[in-house]
Amino acid sequence: MKTTMKFLGALVVMGATVSASSADQLMRPRINLGSANVKTISGDRGGYVIDYAIRALKMRRSGTFVRFNGACDSACTLYLSMPKSKVCVTQRASFGFHLPYGAGARGNQVAANFMMKNYPGWVRGWIAKRGGLKGSIATMTYADASRFLPTCPSEQRGTTIASFGPTRLRGG
Template sequence: MKFLGALGLMGALVSASTAGELLRPSIKLGTANVKTISGDRGGYVIDYAIRVLKMRRSGGFVRFNGACDSACTLYLAMPKGKVCVTQRASFGFHLPYGAGARGNQVAANFMMKNYPGWVRSWIAKRGGLKGSIATMTYADASRYLPTCPSEQRVAIANLGPTRLRGG
């Protein structure tokens, strides 16, 4: 009997949920410390490692709204509940350079160690980090990261009433 009651309660909660919450994980940005990334070409790995650490400690959120390349991709190491992507988001991965052979290897190892498993897997499927940029699009990233709130409303509006009913 307890099971049926719990099942009924779950049904009520699900029916009260929005379609967006059912389609993909959501994130509520509110008035928190939100960093929007768009057109970030990266830079020194150590600088980005410090930025990400500070963002984690502050409890802030990262909104990916455009290109995030090179060392910028370290923001993907943020907790999944602290980031979101828009349809304009993309991520460019390559081997670090500019710090000498040993320094570049240390930087590459650091980045790979800090990326979440799904990013490491995506990179591995493309042959690992290389000298040329491999670009992850929104289509790939949104399978693992929540879409930013304004994007969820647009996606729901595009579904139309027929698809929401399952027809």
């Protein structure tokens, strides 16, 4: 907030008029994907926690850029463990969090602990403010996510990843 105020002050001195929200947009990192390997996440209902953990690790290692352009629920939210410099959100992005289920009490607790450990601090904070992971889904909208992640350029395109169908160990 202090940086935003200094930035706004500098603009006023220069004779520019900018609202606080547009100043915030100007201060966000610019995303230039060029020919980068881009994966678009949209309509992903999640699945096995281990599968998503491995996918996120492979994407991180390969330098893949992740564009959230719709629902990313359950274990899909592990993609939020990607570096901020490698992700962006569109206004259609949302994230659904819940307790993992399907592997028995101990397996579910291990999966929940793994997910919470791998989420960035801002995600853990958002979950904590809502009472932690629960059996029901808590949905983070673009409004919350865009406070922490850059907004995607509107012209950005890439490969869509979606997971459909029932799975047993779903994480949130």
